[in-house]
Amino acid sequence: MELGPGVPTPPIELAGGATDATAETHASRVTVSDSLAERLAATGAVVERGHDVLAESGRDWWPLAMTWATAGRTPALASALVRPTDAAQVSEVLAICNEERVPVTPSAGRSGVLGGSVPLFGGVQLDLCSLAGLRSVDDESLIVDVGAGTFGDHFENELRESHALTCGHWPQSMTLSTVGGWLACRGAGQFSTRYGKIEDMVVGLDVVLADGTAITTGGAPRQATGPDLNQLFVGSEGTLGVITSARLRVHPAPESTAQAAWSFSSFGDGLDFCRRVLRQGATPAVLRLYDGVESDRNYHLGTERAVVIAMDEGNPRIVETMLAVARDQAHDRDGTPAEPLEEEVVEHWLAKRNDVSQLEPLIQGGLIVDTMEVAGPWSVLPHAYASAVEAMTAVPGCLAASAHASHSYSDGACLYFTFAGKPEHDTVESKAALHRSIWAAGQGATLAAGCAVSHHHGIGLQRGAWLREAMGPAHAVLGHIKDSLDPNGILNPAKLGLGSDFGSSDLPR
Numbered sequence: 001m002e003l004g005p006g007v008p009t010p011p012i013e014l015a016g017g018a019t020d021a022t023a024e025t026h027a028s029r030v031t032v033s034d035s036l037a038e039r040l041a042a043t044g045a046v047v048e049r050g051h052d053v054l055a056e057s058g059r060d061w062w063p064l065a066m067t068w069a070t071a072g073r074t075p076a077l078a079s080a081l082v083r084p085t086d087a088a089q090v091s092e093v094l095a096i097c098n099e100e101r102v103p104v105t106p107s108a109g110r111s112g113v114l115g116g117s118v119p120l121f122g123g124v125q126l127d128l129c130s131l132a133g134l135r136s137v138d139d140e141s142l143i144v145d146v147g148a149g150t151f152g153d154h155f156e157n158e159l160r161e162s163h164a165l166t167c168g169h170w171p172q173s174m175t176l177s178t179v180g181g182w183l184a185c186r187g188a189g190q191f192s193t194r195y196g197k198i199e200d201m202v203v204g205l206d207v208v209l210a211d212g213t214a215i216t217t218g219g220a221p222r223q224a225t226g227p228d229l230n231q232l233f234v235g236s237e238g239t240l241g242v243i244t245s246a247r248l249r250v251h252p253a254p255e256s257t258a259q260a261a262w263s264f265s266s267f268g269d270g271l272d273f274c275r276r277v278l279r280q281g282a283t284p285a286v287l288r289l290y291d292g293v294e295s296d297r298n299y300h301l302g303t304e305r306a307v308v309i310a311m312d313e314g315n316p317r318i319v320e321t322m323l324a325v326a327r328d329q330a331h332d333r334d335g336t337p338a339e340p341l342e343e344e345v346v347e348h349w350l351a352k353r354n355d356v357s358q359l360e361p362l363i364q365g366g367l368i369v370d371t372m373e374v375a376g377p378w379s380v381l382p383h384a385y386a387s388a389v390e391a392m393t394a395v396p397g398c399l400a401a402s403a404h405a406s407h408s409y410s411d412g413a414c415l416y417f418t419f420a421g422k423p424e425h426d427t428v429e430s431k432a433a434l435h436r437s438i439w440a441a442g443q444g445a446t447l448a449a450g451c452a453v454s455h456h457h458g459i460g461l462q463r464g465a466w467l468r469e470a471m472g473p474a475h476a477v478l479g480h481i482k483d484s485l486d487p488n489g490i491l492n493p494a495k496l497g498l499g500s501d502f503g504s505s506d507l508p509r
């Protein structure tokens, strides 16, 4: 079993190679002098400054950056990649950078899809992949302590094979992403209806603040000890502190699984089915609804039907009951029974659910492709879905916009949109402009309908302005917290829509 440091997976080839790649941003680039590099290396962390290394690490899986890569451009170039191997080195590196006023961009799997780990103003890129490993397992309490840089597949394999446990957190990017990245982005696994999102799994955190101070948060099953500092850092996207390790809730590895699938007369009927299942108190691990376009794309059933797949795992009696509740509710709003589908429909999804190979050929083929996930209460979702699909497809150059409901809760669900487009002119600038227009149409429509800006991908660079708009005056509170914890503004500057003394982002939003 491999539980050593993993490495990021590049999203797409940089045309012309990393050695000749140029930076997309024209923002000012803070340099790392030879003497500073020596101080950083004296902490014991690995320091790399080669252009090819910095060109690779200057990007993540942001689909817009994948388009730039087809023209040999990376979003931004750090001046040094620094790879600490323990929390003490993280403290020392941050203390030095804080003293020298050098921006620090934490990064790990670099699987973020919104430019969150892009080192916008140069300085230091803090690669956390070496903070890897399972540090302890409390099987009695079902709590594990894990290094933030541990990749998802390594973590889950170790839990299953050595401890007969599961974390239950299965993002599609399982092999691409790390525990720290899940926490920093407030991520969701595909089984979140049973196990919760990552914010529900966290018991405690070890965090290093901008000045190098190491703190520990949380630690008890529940506690009434003032505001929950775990949740201050979960979702902070590297702007408030660097997570070095985490205590997470885990579960016994499932004894049994059960699955079922149906098709409904419309997306609205499928949404109502999911709502009713949750309303009964049932929480099957997976309850996933595809609109007509995606049902046809995945299962070739025509565009008139909306497919739902349901899957549960765990204690066989509970699993059986979850599926029984779902079967009871499997009808359209007018009572017409849903059409049961073969279990192969679920098998097909299970087999393909971690496949991340679809994006590159489409982008190399000249298309822009992206996904946008939002969350909203059940009462607004039918309108949010219809208005966003209509607004996106109305943008000239948009070829397709569709959605599925990927994660359900008693009060609402996540709508996950996918869009593709091709501009009239085959230039990177035209593609970026089209990307921005379709994104604005979809994000604007869902916000107007009453949805949150994001359900699990987070904010990064792409959604900064949208977060400011959605939060209104509350965004200033975020700014005050940032100023208090990081007065020199060194940690992941200009992300989460926050301002920065290093400059402002000129990358398209």
Ligand SMILES: Cc1cc2nc3c(=O)[nH]c(=O)nc-3n(C[C@H](O)[C@H](O)[C@H](O)COP(=O)(O)OP(=O)(O)OC[C@H]3O[C@@H](n4cnc5c(N)ncnc54)[C@H](O)[C@@H]3O)c2cc1C
Residues within 6 Å of the ligand: 060, 061, 105, 106, 107, 108, 109, 110, 111, 112, 113, 116, 117, 128, 148, 149, 170, 171, 172, 173, 176, 177, 178, 179, 180, 181, 182, 183, 184, 185, 186, 187, 188, 189, 190, 237, 238, 239, 241, 242, 243, 244, 356, 456, 457, 458, 460, 492, 495
């Ligand atoms: C094909 C594909 C499928 C995906 N599917 C899902 C999915 O199902 N569910 C989901 O939630 N997401 C999904 N994502 C998005 C992405 O995988 C997640 O956001 C993931 O949590 C990022 O983890 P990472 O280790 O790659 O972080 P990175 O991309 O390296 O960093 C992301 C952000 O977190 C910060 N950060 C990283 N580590 C730390 C740390 N230790 N301390 C402080 N800040 C840190 C960075 O500064 C950055 O702002 C998908 C992405 C791709 C490409």
